Structures are given as structure tokens and as C-alpha cells.
Amino acid sequence: MSSYFLLFLxxxxxxxxxxxxxxxxxxxxxxxxxxxxxxxxxxxxxxxxVGGQSGNCLIVIDGATNQRIAKIPTAGEVRALCWNSINNKxxxxxxxxxxxxVIDGxxxxVITNIMVGNSPNALVYNPTTNKxxxxxxxxxxxxVIDGxxxxxxxxxxxxxxxxVLLYNPAxxxxxCSNYDSDDMxVIDGAGDTVxxxxxxxxxxxxxxxxxxxxxxxxxxSGTDDIDVIDGxTNQVIAIIRVGEELSAxxxxxxxxxxxCxxxxxxxxVIDGATNQxxxxxxxxEGPLALxxxLTDNKxxxxxxxxxxxxVIDGxxxxxxxxIQVGSYPIALLYNSTDNKxxxxxxxxxxxxVIDGxTNxxxxxxxxxxxxxxxxxxxxNNKxxxxxxxDNSVSIINGETNYxxxxxxxxxxxxxxxxxxxNNKxxxxxxxxxxxxVIDGSGDSVIKTVPTGGRPLFLVHNLLxxxxxCxxxxxxxxxVIDGxxDSVIKTxTVGNYPIALAYNPxxxxxxCxxxxSYDxxVIDGATxxxxxxxxxxxxPIALAYNxxxxxxxxxxxxxDSVAVIDCASDSLIKRIKVGNYPLALxxxxxxHxxxCxxxYDxxxxVIDGxTxxxxxxxxxxxxxxx
Numbered sequence: 001m002s003s004y005f006l007l008f009l010x011x012x013x014x015x016x017x018x019x020x021x022x023x024x025x026x027x028x029x030x031x032x033x034x035x036x037x038x039x040x041x042x043x044x045x046x047x048x049x050v051g052g053q054s055g056n057c058l059i060v061i062d063g064a065t066n067q068r069i070a071k072i073p074t075a076g077e078v079r080a081l082c083w084n085s086i087n088n089k090x091x092x093x094x095x096x097x098x099x100x101x102v103i104d105g106x107x108x109x110v111i112t113n114i115m116v117g118n119s120p121n122a123l124v125y126n127p128t129t130n131k132x133x134x135x136x137x138x139x140x141x142x143x144v145i146d147g148x149x150x151x152x153x154x155x156x157x158x159x160x161x162x163x164v165l166l167y168n169p170a171x172x173x174x175x176c177s178n179y180d181s182d183d184m185x186v187i188d189g190a191g192d193t194v195x196x197x198x199x200x201x202x203x204x205x206x207x208x209x210x211x212x213x214x215x216x217x218x219x220x221s222g223t224d225d226i227d228v229i230d231g232x233t234n235q236v237i238a239i240i241r242v243g244e245e246l247s248a249x250x251x252x253x254x255x256x257x258x259x260c261x262x263x264x265x266x267x268x269v270i271d272g273a274t275n276q277x278x279x280x281x282x283x284x285e286g287p288l289a290l291x292x293x294l295t296d297n298k299x300x301x302x303x304x305x306x307x308x309x310x311v312i313d314g315x316x317x318x319x320x321x322x323i324q325v326g327s328y329p330i331a332l333l334y335n336s337t338d339n340k341x342x343x344x345x346x347x348x349x350x351x352x353v354i355d356g357x358t359n360x361x362x363x364x365x366x367x368x369x370x371x372x373x374x375x376x377x378x379x380n381n382k383x384x385x386x387x388x389x390d391n392s393v394s395i396i397n398g399e400t401n402y403x404x405x406x407x408x409x410x411x412x413x414x415x416x417x418x419x420x421x422n423n424k425x426x427x428x429x430x431x432x433x434x435x436x437v438i439d440g441s442g443d444s445v446i447k448t449v450p451t452g453g454r455p456l457f458l459v460h461n462l463l464x465x466x467x468x469c470x471x472x473x474x475x476x477x478x479v480i481d482g483x484x485d486s487v488i489k490t491x492t493v494g495n496y497p498i499a500l501a502y503n504p505x506x507x508x509x510x511c512x513x514x515x516s517y518d519x520x521v522i523d524g525a526t527x528x529x530x531x532x533x534x535x536x537x538x539p540i541a542l543a544y545n546x547x548x549x550x551x552x553x554x555x556x557x558x559d560s561v562a563v564i565d566c567a568s569d570s571l572i573k574r575i576k577v578g579n580y581p582l583a584l585x586x587x588x589x590x591h592x593x594x595c596x597x598x599y600d601x602x603x604x605v606i607d608g609x610t611x612x613x614x615x616x617x618x619x620x621x622x623x624x625x
Contacts, residue, residue, distance in 0.1 A: 032071060033059050033367040036344035036351060039333035040081035042105045044088050046337045049103075050344060050351060050367060051078025051092060058092060059367050060108050061342075063335050066353050066363050070108040074101050082123040084147045086130050091145070093120040093134060100134055100143075102150045112150050116143040124165035126189050128172050133187070135162035135176055142176055142185075144192050154192050158185040166207040168231050170214045175229075177204035177218060184218055184227075186234050196234050200227045208249035210272045212256045217270075219246040219260060226260060228275050238275040242268045250290035252314045254297045259312070261287035267301055267310075269317050279317050283310040291332035293356045295339045300354075302329035302343055306515075309343055309352075311359050321359035324454070324473050325352040350388075364412055364431050375416030377440045379423050384438070386413035386427060393427055393436075395443050405443060409436040417458035419482050421465045426480070428455040428469055435469055435478075437485045447485045451478040459500040461524045463507050468522070470497035470511055477511055477520075479527050489527045493520040501542035503566050505549050510564070512539040512553055519553055519562075521569045531569040535562035543584035545608050547591050552606070554581040554595060561595055561604075563611050573611060577604040 035053035042049065046063035054077065060070035075097035082091050088105035093116075100120060102111040117136025120143070124133050130147035140160050144153040159178025162185070166175040172189035182202050186195040202222025209216055214231035224246060228238040243262030250259045256272035265285055269278045284303025287310075291300050297314035302325070309329060311321040326345025329352075333342040339356035353362040366372075366388040373386040381398035391411050395404040410429025413436070417426050423440035433453050437446040452474025459468050465482035475495055479488045494513025497520075501510045507524035512535075519539060521531040536555030539562070543552045550572070551564040559579055563572040578597025581604070585594050591608035596619075605615040 031059070031068070031367060032057050034349050035346045036349065036367055037330050037346055038078050038081045039331055039342060039344060040083045040090050041333055041335060042083050042088065042090065043085065043337065045105055046335070047105070047108075048333060048335065048342055048351075049081055049083075049090050049092075050342075051081055052344075052349070052367070053077045053346070055367075058090075058103070061351065061365060063338050063340070066365060068365065068367075072101075072103055072108055072110060075099055075113065079121040080123040082125045082132060084125055084130070084132065085127055087147055089147070089150075091123055091125075091132050091134075093123050095119055095121055098136075100132075100145065114143075114145060114150060114152065116145075116152070117141050117155070122163055122165045124167050124174060126167055126172070126174065128169065129189055131189070131192075133165055133174050133176075135165050137161050137163055137179075140178075142174075142187065156185075156187060156192060156194060158187075158194070159183045159197065164204065164207050166209055166216060168209055168214070168216065170211070171231050173231070175207060175216055175218075177207055179203055179205065182220075182222070184229070198227075198229060198234060198236060200236075201225050201239070205246060206249045208251045208258060210251055210256070210258065211253055213272055215272070217249055217251075217258050217260075219249050221246050224262070226258075226270070240270060240275055240277065242277070243280075247288050248290040248301075250292050250299060252292055252297070252299065254294070255314055257314070257317075259290055259292075259299050259301075261290055261301055263287070265303075267299070267312065281310075281312055281317060281319060283312075283319070284308050284322070288330055289332045291334050291341060293334055293339070293341065294336060296356055298356070298359075300332055300334075300341050300343075302332050304328055304330060307345075307347075309341075309354065323352075323354055323359060323361060325354075325361070326350040326364065366412070373414060373416050375418050375425060377418055377423070377425060379420065380440055382440070382443075384416060384425050384427075386416065388412045388414070388430075391429075391431075393425075393438065407438065407443065407445060409438075409445070410434050410448065414456050415458050417460050417467060419460055419465070419467065421462075422482055424482070424485075426458055426460075426467050426469075428458050430454055430456055430472075433471070433474075435467070435480065449478075449480055449485055449487060451487075452476045452490065457498065457500045459502045459509060461502060461507070461509065462504055464524055466524070466527075468500055468502075468509050468511075470500050472496055472498065475513075477509075477522065491520075491522060491527060491529060493522075493529070494518050494532065498540050499542045499553075501544045501551055503544055503549070503551065505546070506566055508566065508569075510542055510544075510551050510553075512542050514538050514540055514556075517555075519551070519564065533564055533569060533571055535564070535571065536560050536574060540582060541584045543586045543593055545586055545591075545593065546588055548608050550608075550611075552584055552586075552593050552595075554584050556580055556582060559597075561593070561606065575604075575606060575611060575613060577606075577613070578602055578616070 038051035117139035159181035161180030164177035201220025245263035284306035286305030326348030328347030411431030452471025454472035494516035496515035537557035578600035
């Protein structure tokens with residue numbers, strides 16, 4: 001089950017104001033990080049360090065085995081990481097704590113925490129003088145740290161909103177892009193003094209160094225262009241018009257090319273000698289990060305909205321593969337020792353490990369914590385808990401709260417559903433594209449049923465005793481017979497099916513398709529598609545109103561809830577709710593629908609008869625778990 005759905009399952013408990021009775025401790029070793037967004041590679045020990053928005057920790061991954069080997073405490077959101085190659089240390093910028101955590105690269109223990117400026121958000125290492133530079137966005141300065149003693153050498157005033165740092169080894173200079181003042185501060189790496197300030201385009205957001213021609217490229221998201229700066233004279237020598245909302249730059253030293261990602265779903269390729277655009281390469285939706293594979297001369301582009309990574313041939317500049325990863329990929333890292341690429345999936349709180357030679361996914365590493373999904377077996381009073389980290393399901397006695405046993409299932413168990421007819425639990429395994437069927441009485445695996453790619457939601461048809469499984473990358477729904485546990489049919493639905501709901505009144509199944517902005521209606525008797533209903537952008541959650549015989553769908557990017565009449569399968573209305581609604585639940589006692597709004601930190605209450613908003617309840621921060 002994805003993080004969206006975990007909140008959906010927990011929400012009824014929150015709304016009913018129950019209190020904590022006890023905590024059941026289930027083995028969970030090295031987890032706790034959420035929304036990964038920063039990487040560093042320790043080449044000496046072949047380790048990958050991952051930081052995120054929450055969790056107050058770093059997770060360390062062994063580069064050879066792909067196993068999590070350590071958890072390191074930090075202070076708040078980790079915005080940036082860098083590695084000190086001389087002293088084998090990792091530096092971690094803690095955005096809201098005004099500190100940089102220094103970590104020993106051998107033992108993975110914290111050496112010290114250094115107080116820097118307000119909102120440290122970028123780091124760069126200078127191996128020539130063994131210094132670390134930290135850009136402090138809200139204090140408009142850069143802190144210079146001694147790489148041996150881990151003490152502050154000096155603080156350098158720069159422009160407004162410093163957000164990107166770059167090192168020039170040829171001239172021993174550091175370049176600081178100042179997002180809010182539309183300029184770049186050039187710092188002498190020896191004396192740590194400001195050499196000059198270069199006027200750039202609006203909102204400089206990324207920079208890269210061309211080692212062949214000693215040039216710096218600065219991407220400006222506000223003016224949709226790239227400034228080319230001479231590394232010796234510090235002069236702008238060219239301005240390259242690219243595309244809309246530039247987001248990332250990377251340099252290919254083999255062919256002397258610069259790659260620039262922009263929001264036209266393109267990567268522009270620039271000749272490093274002439275500063276001319278050679279070609280543009282179509283990639284996925286929302287390209288956000290780039291990394292270069294020196295071994296195989298490939299460029300990888302993480303596409304935030306389409307949840308994949310585009311692989312580009314560095315010589316021919318053609319797309320050679322598209323790799324499905326987790327939701328909202330936001331950062332990339334290259335492991336030169338093992339020729340692997342790591343992709344941080346901020347929405348799924350996972351890291352996808354990609355083979356640099358074959359362009360295939362090696363494994364998926366979970367960071368957020370082992371317990372991932374729950375379901376209740378009321379016949380035997382048991383709770384089943386899925387663990388993504390070790391591909392197992394723990395079974396808990398509902399009366400004593402004791403752990404009965406753990407059983408192995410498929411890769412990355414994500415979602416559950418309970419079949420009361422035959423007393424079985426069905427577990428969708430996201431990584432292995434199958435469903436494990438568990439005997440609710442004996443707690444043994446009965447069968448493994450193949451599904452489509454990336455199964456992530458299950459629902460049970462009570463009338464016909466069938467299980468429906470939404471397969472994210474297959475764009476289909478697998479129908480499983482609840483008696484024989486065999487596949488009856490595979491139903492093609494919309495793009496990126498993400499949620500299911502069952503309507504017992506009309507014996508229909510509703511499937512929310514996130515990327516095609518619609519809901520597919522399936523006949524529960526014939527398993528045929530009855531209707532496709534356009535509802536709004538990014539529908540991600542469903543709830544059934546049993547009294548009014550209506551389906552409600554939360555449209556994440558439209559801040560609305562669409563209401564569907566189940567008799568006619570037509571759209572009744574859209575209800576304006578809060579910012580980014582992500583979960584729904586129906587209260588049959590009071591005939592109300594509750595909608596969790598992620599960025600407003602509140603819950604909208606909707607009357608189930610009039611379909612109008614009757615209250616907004618502040619809840620505090622609602623985070624994806």
C-alpha cells in the first residue's frame with residue numbers, strides 16, 4: 001500500500017477519537033526516514049547516504065549489497081549532503097536547525113554538529129583546500145568549514161537566497177547562485193573572499209561545471225535560459241535560450257555536452273565547445289533531476305510526475321530505456337564502484353537501485369519503516385501487518401496484542417483485503433507483481449496469484465466473492481476468484497489505477513485512475529467496463545456513501561471532491577475542499593464524508609445528503625506516512 005493509502009486506513013481511527021491502548025513492538029531495524037531528497041556517495045567505503053524531509057535521520061546503504069546498514073540521527077529536514085574525500089566524512093545540512101551534522105564515513109557515527117546560518121540548503125566540497133561550503137538561504141551568506149577540524153573558518157556575505165553551490169577545480173573557485181537576487185557570487189577558494197558578483201537570469205536554480213572548456217553553466221528558471229560563464233574571467237560569454245522552468249543540469253565529459261532538463265518534458269543537449277543546442281530529447285512528465293554514468297556514457301533523467309527515469313545514450317543522444325521507479329522521483333546518484341544509479345522516490349519513501357549496464361531495476365529499498373499496511377480478520381480476531389523491508393507479514397493476536405508469527409510473502413507488500421466468505425487475507429506485493437493468499441485460520445500461505453505490474457490496491461466483491469487488484473504500471477485490474485484463488489480476468493482501465501471502491505447496492509467496482517483523471521466503473525457480475533467518468537486532476541482516493549448510493553473521489557491537484565451518482569454513473573458535482581485532498585472516509589452513522597487536505601492541515605466535512613461542506617476541522621500537520 002502506498003503512503004497515501006496508509007493515511008486513508010488510519011483516518012477512521014483518528015476521527016473516532018480513540019486513545020492509545022498499547023504499542024506492539026515489531027522488529028524494525030534501520031528505517032524512519034520520509035520523503036528522501038538528498039544523496040551523498042562515499043567512494044572510499046562504497047556507501048550511499050540518503051536524507052529526507054522528515055524522520056530526523058540519514059539511512060546508509062551498502063553499495064555492494066544494496067542493504068541498509070546504518071541509521072544516523074540528524075536534526076530536522078535534510079536538504080543537502082556532501083562527502084569529504086580527504087578525511088572520509090559526510091556533511092549534512094539540516095534546513096530548519098541552523099546546523100550541519102558531520103559524520104564519520106567509516107563508523108557512520110556523528111562527530112559533531114556545527115552551527116551555521118539560517119536555513120542551510122546547499123553544500124559543496126573543495127578538495128584543494130579541504131573545506132566545506134554551506135549556503136544559508138535565509139541569512140544570505142555562506143559558511144566555510146575546515147574539513148579537518150570541523151570548525152568554522154569564516155562566513156561570507158553573498159546575494160539574497162543562496163541556493164546552489166558549485167566548485168571549479170581549475171581555478172579553485174566556488175560559485176554561489178543566489179535565487180532571490182538573480183546573481184552569482186564568485187568566491188576565491190584559497191582566501192575565502194568574494195572575487196566578483198555576476199548578474200544572471202531570474203531565479204538561478206542549477207549550475208554545472210564544464211571541465212573541458214573551464215566554463216560554468218547557470219540555469220535560470222525565471223527567464224528560461226542558461227548563462228555560460230568563463231571560469232577564468234568570470235564573464236558571461238553566452239546566453240542559451242532553452243525551455244520553460246529549467247530544473248537540472250549535468251555535464252558529459254566524454255562528449256563535452258551539457259544536458260538541461262526543463263518543464264516542456266524535454267532535455268536539451270548543449271555543445272560544450274560552441275554553446276549551441278545540438279538537440280532536444282523528449283522524456284517523461286516533470287523532469288527534475290539528472291545524473292551521468294561515466295562507465296557507460298549515459299544520462300539519467302528522473303521524471304517527477306510520470307514516476308520514471310529516462311535513460312539517454314550520451315553519444316547518440318537518444319532515449320534507450322524508460323525505467324519505472326517509485327512515486328515522485330526527486331534525486332539521482334551514481335555509484336561509480338558498482339555502476340549503479342540510485343533514485344530517491346519522495347512520494348513512496350523508497351530508493352530504486354538501477355543497474356547501470358542493463359538499465360534494469362535491481363531492487364527497491366524502503367526507508368520509511370517496516371510496518372506498511374494493516375487489515376483486520378474479525379472471524380479470528382487477528383491483525384495482519386505488512387513489512388516492505390523484509391517482504392513479510394506479521395500476524396498479531398487481537399485479544400492479547402502478542403505477535404503470533406511472521407510469514408514470508410512477495411516483494412514489497414503494499415495492500416491488504418480480507419475475504420470473510422472463505423476467511424482469507426489477500427496481500428498485494430508491489431515489487432513482485434502478485435498477490436499472496438493467506439489462510440485466516442492457519443496463518444499459512446495458500447497460494448500466490450500473478451497480477452499486473454505494481455499492484456497497490458485491493459477490494460473485495462461480497463456478492464460474487466471476487467477480489468479486484470489495481471495494477472499501477474499495468475493500467476489494469478486483475479480479478480481473482482475468492483473460492484479458487486485463480487485469475488478470472490484482467491480488465492483494462494485508465495492510466496495509473498490507484499484506488500478502488502466497491503458498491504454493494506449495484507454490485508459495481510469503481511477504479512480511480514490518477515494520470516487519466518477519470519474513474520472506471522466495472523460490473524461486478526460480468527467484470528466488464530460499464531462507464532468511464534471524468535472527475536478531475538489526479539484522483540487518488542475513493543469512498544462509498546451507502547445511504548445515498550454515491551461515490552466520492554478526492555482530486556489531489558484540483559482541491560476538490562467529485563461526487564458520482566452510482567445509479568446512473570454520472571458526475572453530480574465537484575465540491576471545493578482544502579489544498580491537496582488525499583484521503584476520504586464515510587461515516588455511515590451520521591451520513592458524512594470526511595476529506596483530509598494535506599497542505600491545509602485540516603479535514604473537510606461533507607454532508608452526505610446535500611453534498612455540501614458543513615465544517616472544516618483543523619487537525620495539525622497531515623503528513624504522508
